[in-house]
Amino acid sequence: MTLLMDTVAVVLLLLLVVGLLRIWLGPEPADRMLASQLFASTGVALLLVLAESQAQPALRDVALVLALLAVLSTVAFVTRVMQVARADSRGERRDV
């Protein structure tokens, strides 16, 4: 059973690494933010599976915190880009 959980954990880790490719390729900043969202959900799943396979209850709390902090990173990105977009729509140029 733990062997299966470890293989699932390895597969999730590979998906995380593949997500890096999207960060490198991503044309717009929004795509890079998507990859950070991918990191959040895959990371939470990875941590939960590892918490089970290695009997580490602390990892579940790490997964919880990761799920919350991912939202903060997205909010930070949105408020930063939204100011630029709103400034553009008001016609005043702002150096980004």
Add this chain to the structure above:
Amino acid sequence: MSDSLIMLLQALLLVIGCLFFLVGTLGLFRLPDTLTRIHALTKADNLGLGFVVLGLLPSVPGPATAAKILLIWLIALAASATAAHLVARTVRATDASRDREERA
């Protein structure tokens, strides 16, 4: 007998969860523009996380921990739903301002 059955069910759920994560990541690469990527990523990953959590539930040491895992899944659902909505709104705002520049 029922123990091996539960283990088989767990294995099945975990594999399905992994498949949904795979689909989510695949969608992130194959889909043409950002808005469709947001759609694919949020749905597939959350469903994958749901299956992984369901797969882990039977082998969790106590009901309290099982409730914690389910809550983590719910928080992840709410978190990625709001995050996806925010990113989508930003993409539309920047598209709108870029269209205005092209027209101006």
